[in-house]
Amino acid sequence: MKESAPGAEDYDGIRVCDHPVPPWWKWLFVITIGYGMAFLLWHFITGGSTARDAYEAALAAQAEQRTAAYGELAADEATILGHIDDEAAMAGMAGLFKSKCAQCHRVDGGGSIGPNLTDDAWIRVTHVTDIARIIGEGVAVKGMPGWEGMLTPTQIVLLSSYVARLQRHPAFDGKKAEGEVVAPWPRAAPASPPEETPGP
């Protein structure tokens, strides 16, 4: 039996046409290959713009953005108390609190693993500056991490303001009071508002 030529042959009844490859398909394929090879060449020759470079640049820009508004803040009583009514800063710190502190202190500061921050009883704290110290050093024996190195000094100062401010909204079903009662924080003159910064 003669074996048939391509086109006449069938494969279990399936016949095969040989329509040409669509030109638009062919050229798109060629373009992706060309682009791909060019990109690889650029990447390997120049080292490419790696994610690390983009990161360093973005980080620098962000650090500028953050400290541009507030500059370097000192962790003293006047500064901490002065920023308690700075609504913009406190809004930002609310996010930071949620991200770093809420797991142990609860989103509203009412305490679960960590103590209740909304009542007037404090452990190891007599002045607002103690708050900043504890945030930076942590309390190893109780399992609180020290945030120095992970947060900038400015962030720690503003976060202390936020924590000091939590007393204004005592948590409804917060943890039982722990520590000693401390008198309410003194009123301080509001800190000068931050300079107008260009939009993000």
Place this chain on the structure above:
Amino acid sequence: MGAAPAADADPIPKDRFAYDDRIAGRFAAATIVWGLVGMLAGVWAALELAAPALNFDLPMLTFGRLRPVHTNVLILGFAGNAIFAAVYYSAQRLLKVSLPSRVLGHLHFWCWQAVIAGASITLPLGITQGKEYAEPAWPLDIALTVAWLCFAINFFVAVARRRQRHLYVSLWFYLAAIIAVFVLYVVNNLALPAGAMKSYSLFAGARDALVQWWYGFGIVVFLLTMPLLGAMYYFLPKAAGRPLHSRRLAIVHFWSLVVLALLAGAHHLHHTAAPAWLAALGMVFSIMLWMPSLAGVINGLLTLRGAGEKIAEEPALKFFIAGLVFYGISAFEGPILSLGSVNALAHYTNWPIAHVHIGGLGWVGLMIFGLLYWLAPRLFQADLFSRRLAGAHFWIAAAGALMWVFPIYAAGVLEGLMWRAVDSTGSLAYGGWLEITARLTPLYWIRALGGVLYLFGAAMCLVNLLLTWRGRPAVYDEPVQEAPPLAGRYVDPPAPASRLENVIGLARALERLGQGHWHRRWERLPGRMAGVVVIAIALASLIQIAPMLLIRSNVPIIDSVQPYTPLELAGRDIYIAEGCFNCHSQMIRPIPHETQRFGSYSRAGEFIYDHPFQWGSRRIGPDLHRIGRRNTSVLWHVAHLRRPAETSDGTIMPAFPWLLEEELDFDRVRAAVEAMAALGVPYEIGRADPAGEARRQAGEMSARLAGEDATYKGAEIENKQIIALVAYLLRLGTDIGKSAPAADDDDRLIIGAGGDWELR
């Protein structure tokens, strides 16, 4: 035309043989049964994300243990079995050979089902290798390889004995798949056993990550897509009664997939600690795959020109068409997700999950249902019980698939945008993880409903097939086929002369290349085709894997990174057993919003002792790489693991109360340390007493816990599994902050000399 035999009056006697369709029938039945099991596991897992109470505090039902059941049962049981059915049916007919060995066929079938059954039982028990789509324990891996070899032998012997000289397109796809799956599966599962059902991967950290994703993407291409495309090339023209649209397009389609696919997998490693050149390769090759994938869709859909009436009456065709369309969408979307910038938004979100499922539900699922509906009447030699039911299934499946993917696309983009949102001061706008999780719940409910619909459709298929099978004849008809054996000598017909005039030789050569006549020769030389496939796969794999293994600068060593202590190693084993990587990643990318949320970005050198790596591919829960720096409270971890809702309002994490009750097996600690030492982790095990050290560290941690909360004094928690897991978590990501310990002369860090392990 071929040379005619000299004596035409004396025709070559024909062989008589019959196709074995019983085996395809068995595989088809297994397909739909396992499909339902795997889909049910998926629906349950989906519901757990919307309503975590459905974990019922049962270890076997937690999302981390259930998800691998879903993936493995569907990949092996639903897709694998369907592909075998399709291949056994079509290959015999395309080669005009009957199945060479019925024994091997039986062994293949039963071994394969045993692997899936074994996985279904062991995975919920926490017996896992901790690598995606490669979770089943090493004995199951060996069994699977044996089954695959049975399949391969039957296939290649059939090819050698074929009575059709030239291989049709489908056979190329089957051949490449058989070879590639073997290579991928064996290499990625290379591990050192450390017990009857426990092993540690040969590779560690970033190297393991590359091997895993070379495999992960490769297996989706070569185990799922290639065989199903091969099946499409056979069953679609068959069902439609139309010729295949373009042989040339099929050739380009096939070879571009074979050459390009294995280099695309590193797109999973964008912005991770794996080197940037790998991700760049992955991205580029993914983009080059864009058009080849589309070629399959074009070839399939254009084959259907003129088949309008057939499409209306043959339910399988509806499934094939929709399947191809979904394949096109998925293969169009994939390269987009591979772009670095898109990936930075999408990685770890629900978006890749939607991508997987538009391919899984849309392409793989619908294609398989189409195959079942076309094959069943032929395999069981009875009319399909109800074409209307099959038609209804089609619409329900399509609706279910769309209802599944749309909310998850939305969830993915929403998550990605919320993770990276910053306010005007540059702080995270959504600092709390759980406030983002809460937004996704309604979308998870809609997705679960879509899954239920899809599952319901699959149940309709089971009913239809079962009732079709019940209409089978008492004795199957085995029609005798007749075909002459191949003639001994064969001369390829000469290529048609080039019609180009006044051109250089190169132009004529290119034209000859374009005509594809040389490929016609390859089609009758399966050995050569297989050889080229092997070379292509080997090259693509080695280009990535060899530099990662051999060039040290790809994984820069960090001096302060030390191996895990014995207790931490035991804890890591629990982390793997509970499937934590299914929800939690351990890879912080150098992206500002991410480092703000989780801590400084992860370096490759931090993972060199991680056998297997646990970078994860999803953040249903937050990243854990630096949890040891962020959450330093033993009490918090114990309380959180015991009942997450107590520490985390709005969490969807299941509770793990048994960890406080189950005893930690200190006897196994030595075996774990010895296995790691054998894999190259610098433990000095000669004098140290790993079990004793683990007990000591557990005691110290227990004392720490009592210090934090006096109610835990005397709770005997130092003998429970939880203390090991917490020790591991508290260690995570803390090494880079430390100073390097003094190293020994010959570079090996001797830890525990004299039996003292430093408590981190």
